[in-house]
Amino acid sequence: MLELENINKYYNPGTLNEMCLFDRFNLTVRDQEFVSVIGSNGSGKTSMLNIICGSIPLDNGNIAVNNVDITNMPEFRRLRKIGRVYQNPAMGTCPNMTILENMSLADNKGKSFNLERGTNKNRIDYYRERLKTLNLGLEDKIGIPVGSLSGGQRQAMALLMSAMTPIEFLILDEHTAALDPKTADLIMELTDKIVKEKQLTTIMVTHNLRYAVEYGNRLIMMHRGEIVIDKAEELKEALKIEEILDKFNEISIECGN
Numbered sequence: 605m606l607e608l609e610n611i612n613k614y615y616n617p618g619t620l621n622e623m624c625l626f627d628r629f630n631l632t633v634r635d636q637e638f639v640s641v642i643g644s645n646g647s648g649k650t651s652m653l654n655i656i657c658g659s660i661p662l663d664n665g666n667i668a669v670n671n672v673d674i675t676n677m678p679e680f681r682r683l684r685k686i687g688r689v690y691q692n693p694a695m696g697t698c699p700n701m702t703i704l705e706n707m708s709l710a711d712n713k714g715k716s717f718n719l720e721r722g723t724n725k726n727r728i729d730y731y732r733e734r735l736k737t738l739n740l741g742l743e744d745k746i747g748i749p750v751g752s753l754s755g756g757q758r759q760a761m762a763l764l765m766s767a768m769t770p771i772e773f774l775i776l777d778e779h780t781a782a783l784d785p786k787t788a789d790l791i792m793e794l795t796d797k798i799v800k801e802k803q804l805t806t807i808m809v810t811h812n813l814r815y816a817v818e819y820g821n822r823l824i825m826m827h828r829g830e831i832v833i834d835k836a837e838e839l840k841e842a843l844k845i846e847e848i849l850d851k852f853n854e855i856s857i858e859c860g861n
Contacts, residue, residue, distance in 0.1 A: 696762025
């Protein structure tokens with residue numbers, strides 16, 4: 605279980621551009637929840653992910669995982685148990701390294717390489733089997749540089765690699781936003797498959813309302829650092845895209861847009 609308690613976060617403190625994004629923000633994500641997070645630009649979606657992963661510091665508040673305080677834990681230690689896939693497919697893979705080398709890196713996440721070979725030949729068949737599940741033919745191309753793949757192929761690899769080692773959370777930061785609609789659908793189907801197979805606790809930020817409604821068992825809408833919609837299980841299943849659009853329009857009118 606992930607708990608964010610009384611989170612405060614200021615940007616540009618002490619300047620004319622000071623902005624309070626989170627003021628005593630609270631969120632609890634239970635084990636095996638798949639939470640879709642939506643909201644307008646500047647609502648705090650990605651900042652929340654960065655706070656969870658330790659990419660940006662807090663001003664006040666506490667973060668706990670399974671009742672263990674990780675508020676001051678450095679990012680590299682948190683990421684041993686967190687898989688993260690970014691919007692840009694280039695951020696989840698190493699373009700100048702081969703598919704095999706990328707898979708080997710992911711397979712050894714959190715371990716010490718020392719002076720041993722980076723690629724374990726005994727694991728090649730395992731990597732091929734994992735790549736085969738993508739249905740993209742990458743299992744027959746393990747010797748080519750990842751930089752020569754399409755954006756969709758790289759994002760599929762990044763998603764697969766993010767969950768190769770045992771993790772407690774999967775963080776998806778608009779991971780379909782840079783893809784064409786057909787490829788984005790493929791990546792979402794793959795996402796759902798991996799989440800269910802590995803029973804992962806997942807937080808997905810997305811601007812795609814259809815994905816937010818169709819996938820996961822909880823939906824959160826954020827606005828100015830606050831949660832304005834929080835629907836889980838049956839309440840989420842009954843939620844319609846039109847209801848979300850109505851809330852967006854309501855917020856837009858309140859903001860004078």
